[in-house]
Amino acid sequence: MRQVRTLGLLGTGVIGGGWAARALHFGIDVIAADVKPEMEAWIRGAVANAEGALSRLTFAPLPPKGKLSFTTDLAAMARQADFIQENIPEQLELKQRTLAAVSRHAPREVVIASSTSGLMPSDLQRDMECPERFLVAHPFNPVYLLPLVELVGGKATSDLAIEAASRFYTYIGMHALKVRREVPGHLTDRLQEALWREILHMVNDGVASTGELDDSIVYGPGLRWAAMGTNLIYHLAGSETGMRHMLRQFGPCLKWPWTRLEAPELTEQLIDRMVEGTRAQAAGRSIRELERLRDDYLVAIQQVLRQFNIGAGATLRALEERLYEAGAAAARGALLAAAAGDSPGALRLVETEVRPEWVDYNGHMTDSRYLQVFGDATDALLRYAGVDDAYRRSGRALYTVETHVTHQAEARALEPLYVASRVLEVDDKRVRLFHALCRGRDAAQVATAEQLYLHVDATAGKAAAMDEGVRARLAALQAAQARLPLPPEAGRLAGKAR
Numbered sequence: 001m002r003q004v005r006t007l008g009l010l011g012t013g014v015i016g017g018g019w020a021a022r023a024l025h026f027g028i029d030v031i032a033a034d035v036k037p038e039m040e041a042w043i044r045g046a047v048a049n050a051e052g053a054l055s056r057l058t059f060a061p062l063p064p065k066g067k068l069s070f071t072t073d074l075a076a077m078a079r080q081a082d083f084i085q086e087n088i089p090e091q092l093e094l095k096q097r098t099l100a101a102v103s104r105h106a107p108r109e110v111v112i113a114s115s116t117s118g119l120m121p122s123d124l125q126r127d128m129e130c131p132e133r134f135l136v137a138h139p140f141n142p143v144y145l146l147p148l149v150e151l152v153g154g155k156a157t158s159d160l161a162i163e164a165a166s167r168f169y170t171y172i173g174m175h176a177l178k179v180r181r182e183v184p185g186h187l188t189d190r191l192q193e194a195l196w197r198e199i200l201h202m203v204n205d206g207v208a209s210t211g212e213l214d215d216s217i218v219y220g221p222g223l224r225w226a227a228m229g230t231n232l233i234y235h236l237a238g239s240e241t242g243m244r245h246m247l248r249q250f251g252p253c254l255k256w257p258w259t260r261l262e263a264p265e266l267t268e269q270l271i272d273r274m275v276e277g278t279r280a281q282a283a284g285r286s287i288r289e290l291e292r293l294r295d296d297y298l299v300a301i302q303q304v305l306r307q308f309n310i311g312a313g314a315t316l317r318a319l320e321e322r323l324y325e326a327g328a329a330a331a332r333g334a335l336l337a338a339a340a341g342d343s344p345g346a347l348r349l350v351e352t353e354v355r356p357e358w359v360d361y362n363g364h365m366t367d368s369r370y371l372q373v374f375g376d377a378t379d380a381l382l383r384y385a386g387v388d389d390a391y392r393r394s395g396r397a398l399y400t401v402e403t404h405v406t407h408q409a410e411a412r413a414l415e416p417l418y419v420a421s422r423v424l425e426v427d428d429k430r431v432r433l434f435h436a437l438c439r440g441r442d443a444a445q446v447a448t449a450e451q452l453y454l455h456v457d458a459t460a461g462k463a464a465a466m467d468e469g470v471r472a473r474l475a476a477l478q479a480a481q482a483r484l485p486l487p488p489e490a491g492r493l494a495g496k497a498r
Ligand SMILES: NC(=O)c1ccc[n+]([C@@H]2O[C@H](COP(=O)([O-])OP(=O)(O)OC[C@H]3O[C@@H](n4cnc5c(N)ncnc54)[C@H](O)[C@@H]3O)[C@@H](O)[C@H]2O)c1
Pocket: 010, 011, 012, 013, 014, 015, 016, 033, 034, 035, 036, 039, 074, 086, 087, 088, 089, 090, 091, 098, 115, 116, 117, 118, 138, 139, 140, 141
């Protein structure tokens, strides 16, 4: 199976657009193919729209963005792509025919995946050439923010294809959930439909409005579901004996008529109630407005879950770990190249921009964000030296002892920024760093930070010598950078003239 540099998309509607935004953001080129030429403008708009929320998801260093191209020639897309994701309408016969056609043009080692919400992979791969490279990879809307993708193989699918797909989706920040065997609706849509069928019954019977039913989830179980599913949550609800107690106590209710399996008839009256109900809930807000709101809270929730290393937050953390490591590896390479050329300068490990929410009432970047950016630069530099998640899990860490920030120029919203970092001093327990925050457009220095860190054994709660390898890397960097003139801000007291 190939390393994926170019993703081919078949069908560029809501789901195709979401795949494009996610892949491009994480450095994969995308060739989008649709039968309708007008979808080019649509997918470019969808990608631009997704970028706002996506760019706030993580501050870890990202590879350069991928390039987007569009074609109505499905065969041309199939010949150029390293991996193909199909997202055309949910019609079995149409998908079978189109997938078979595409499989005749795609080299045999190219994996072909379908975003189908519920069709069976064995049916979809029936007429394909090399059907062993086909699987279902079912994402969730918005694909660019929700990490779940269900992987389902059909009768002819090889383990190799599932593994290759799993690697690719993980690379673009997703949680690949392998479904053991194919069932209509896979896992998640079966659960979602069970809930939705019951909602339709309750609205049909006049028991509750769409808004009341949504409240019954949003204010309660929905909050729990973001990090623990129904099973683990019920285990907690069963006191000391957990799930066993829960099943003994509430198991008999499962036989009572609380829920129904058959959906109600979709009469005009029921459709009207559903439409009127959701229109009232939208309260005059457009779909676009509601999407922005949804995207903003999805980003915020994942960032909170990241602190607990749970659910989608664990996926985000694993992604960031890889991105930071890739950034550190690139920096090591750059340093070696610079040393060979006899001028290792300050390391540029963090590139970012002033996010609109970082700006204060003066229209400039607010104080706390300087600390955040300098903190990110320190993290990146220490990671470069070998202080990664595994190092921290071993109970060792570098604690901030002192920080001195100087402010020298303004940074306005969306201003591109970078941080140039240096090691000024290092011994076995301490390291003194110096960061210069500069504007991307004119390299003007916006602020500096000098920071002193103490290496600690967090379990013992006291200072301890750092790992030899970490210290050696920091010392090598300091020696290489010693040729640079000492920054005038280094060692200055606040208020002292320059
Ligand atoms: N919308 C969702 O929430 C969601 C979530 C997960 C999975 N899915 C699945 O993703 C797939 C696409 O759904 P969508 O909501 O993006 O649909 P959509 O209607 O928004 O987009 C489908 C696109 O496919 C194009 N198309 C039609 N026939 C084609 C062909 N032969 N070749 C190339 N392009 C063709 C259409 O022009 C259209 O742009 C479906 O299988 C659906 O079940 C949808």
